[in-house]
Amino acid sequence: MAEVRLNIVGREYIVTCRDGEEQRLLELGRMVDTKAREAGGSAGGLNESRQLLFAALLLADQVNDNGGSASAAQAQPGSIDDATATRMAQSIEKLAERVESFASGLEQATRRA
Template sequence: MAQVEIEIGGRRHELTCRDGEEDRLRLLGRLVDAKIGDVSRAIGKASEARELLLTALLLADELDEARNAAAKGRIEEAQRITAMERCAEKLESIAMRLEKPGENA
């Protein structure tokens, strides 16, 4: 296990993570620290607990929006595939009619 030190809201925290995950944990720490900085600037003086709560809610909101966007993208992709399949079926039908002798005269 690896030890990582991150700083969030001006406080240093020692965390343990799996070997090789140190950079990822540092990145996540920087993201949380930036978001808590945004919250602190927006609401002014507040308790650390309140800042952390609002930061967690903002991050949860961003995650929810990202999940919804991903789901919408999957739905749109499925609709495009369905439309392409219908087009392919129509093309196959047309091709079959054109291939039948004596019917295209």
């Protein structure tokens, strides 16, 4: 297993992956960073959890839009097939739900403190 250091909105995350997948993971990390910065810029004052939630939602929306037809996916470099796009969108949606749940828990804990 390999370790990759991702920098998402100025915070470093160490993620493990299979050997040989490091470059792809770095590329995906850059995409998440871009979307997280976009999410944070459009709705100032977001905490980290919500910023990552909105980044995940923006990415899910992008995957959904791009995965809608094979011709759209083939037109983009590094594109993915429809089945992969669907699985990715489902994974991102599950992640978004988990992040939202985590963010809600943090907000409740903050209110109680």
